[in-house]
Amino acid sequence: MLKTFPKGGVHPNENKFSTGKPIERIDLPKQVYIPVAQHIGAPAEPIVVKGDMVKTGQLIAKSSGFVSANIHSSVSGKVVKIDKVSDSTGYKQTCIIIDVEGDEWIETIDRSETINDKIDNLTGEQIRNKIAESGIVGSGGATFPTHVKLSIPLGKTCEYLIINAVECEPYLTSDHQLMLEKAEEILIGCKLAQKVVGAKKILIGIENNKPDAISNMKTMAQKYKDIEVHALKVKYPQGAEKQLIKALTNREVPSGKLPIEVNCVVQNIGTTFAIYEAIQKNKPLFERVVSVTGKSISRPTNIMARIGTPINMLIEAVGGLPQDTGKIINGGPMMGKALNTVEVPVTKGTSGIVIIPEKYSTRPKSYNCIRCARCISVCPMGLEPYLLKNMSIVKMYEEMHKERALDCMECGSCSYTCPASIPLLDYIRLGKANINKILRSQKS
């Protein structure tokens, strides 16, 4: 029996069209837009001004607090403007706009292809500082600064370092491809992260729809006694932190608590690759793998894109925007964000660009709730989405809070599954926002 989390979950069509497509590089854009807020936490502060010449990999905005992250230039050229530009969230954000001239990297980056597997010369503390310097944030989409996630609070210990290679979102294949091409580097990155948190064991969880990645990782991991690679049953949202921990260790992170409560730390597989590059190759995070894919895309593939590249360049590279496009999603179809323009830049959290044909881009018409209980049976958090929706409609926010609305991780399984096509998660989000507002006002 393959491991998985026990309660809830759905199985959407996988549609992984870009599976097995080698990671490609595309021509550099003429201009990049690098937002200073690509992570959860305080935006970074620009340290360059208009007219400055920068090199690829050069620090251009500095982390402005504990939960914040450095930003590096992804190209070489001239800073032409620091301005507010709308990013993938739809809001205007400060961006550093750079005109690309050549591609001159800072000298400290080791651009050779050789794999450097010596990890003994740095202490955990040094590794963590280097991770912070390199501006690494979670690559799965949540973009939490990695050095913060790797800091173990006083009095807690980390037993398992869990590596999330589940890639349970339909369409996306960037992690999959990375495991096929960069397995050795990833494993070295895992060992480095392990050194930081002091974990006894590393557990890598991969869904069973990637057999080639599983066998590749298993073979490569043979030389490490403390790395286990586990094949998991295909079920969304297995990549959710709490569900993944449950699947691999059978531990349940208590409501409102972090994984360290059950002695686990979770890292995304893409993040471990970034850690490898930062520590062993001195290369800060300024590019990442993005799956550019969709039903009518002529050449779905995985692209190594510089941060700040406008996504329309990526779309051009896979054959251009299809005629029937109705929706463009930054991320996967279950949790990604719909974009209102193709002018937004790739950021550290962009795992994929999914193009949805018009036919499938609007919601089906919704009916009355027929109380079929399907939303309850698919909710991995054990909530009652229909009830939360009803409470949200009549603004019973305190009752919603008692029904644990804040436990909802917004996986969308309930909305996905509802036969009456009720946008349950929309109502729940609204309720959560109001609960948070009430909680904040109670605090102050």
Added chain:
Amino acid sequence: MAINKLTVSMSPHDYGKNSVKKIMYGVVLAMVPALLVSVYFFGLDAIRVNLIAIASCLFFEWFFQKFFLKGNTTIADGSAIVTGMLLAFNVPSNLPWWIIVIGSLVAIGIAKMSFGGLGNNPFNPALVGRVFLLISFPVQMTTWPKVSVLNFTMTDAETGATPLALLKEGLNNGKSMTEIIDSIPTSYVDMFMGQMGGSLGEISALALIIGGLYMLFRKIITWHIPVAILGTVAIFTGILWGIDPTKYATPLFHIFTGGMLLGAIFMATDMVTSPMTHKGMIIYGIGIGVITVLIRVWGAYPEGMSFAILIMNAVVPLINNWTKPKRFGEIIKN
């Protein structure tokens, strides 16, 4: 890059293939075997009753939606067809057309639309219609035509009582169980196949079970409610029968007669009026089983299924409150 219109909506952006329509038409399909059996034994009358019930339910659904709820018409969602068929399944095949229309009016107009339409009704509409008819037209509702194989003439057939009615009558007259069973012309095999008196859709255990398995396979229902009901009835009547076989009928007799399977598989499982969690479904099923046996053995009516389901429908909100799903991460530290 020219894009005219991009849809910007919140996640998720993908939807499952299920729909209310698919569920409702799945239930309709599951009722077809029982419908065929009823035509086999009751002739064209079975079709007549079904058509009148479906047509009038659809009409009332449209009528109340249009003139009272003022919403978009919902007759295409299939739920009115399900109610119509269930109502038809719960009446004798020789019922006059106007009584069927009244039953449909009560089912759709009062039990369903007055609460706001599909999904908002606390009681199973078809059952409310049926019980209303049973109380208002007791004679017509309990005059069952005798079964006759493939009799397609529309003449008035001979009438007779159901096995369950014979049982009640016999016990009230102080007869012993063996005498009663001998006087009932139906064997267990007949009951299983459907050759007995009764409402038109309740007679064949086999056809109902086939329909139930189909709904299980399509994941329209889960096993919890039917199994809880039938299990409870089997255990409860089994104990009584074990205590005194001369006074109490066998569990098999109870399960095969009086709409037990129709109720357990098609009526009690109505998702609108049953509990939301599996634990709740089992409590609900046990409740229905116990109440049915109480009514059948000690009550005034020979059958008890319809009343038991309606009574348990009323406590569904309470059951839902007691049986919350287990929240993730709600581990009590020891």
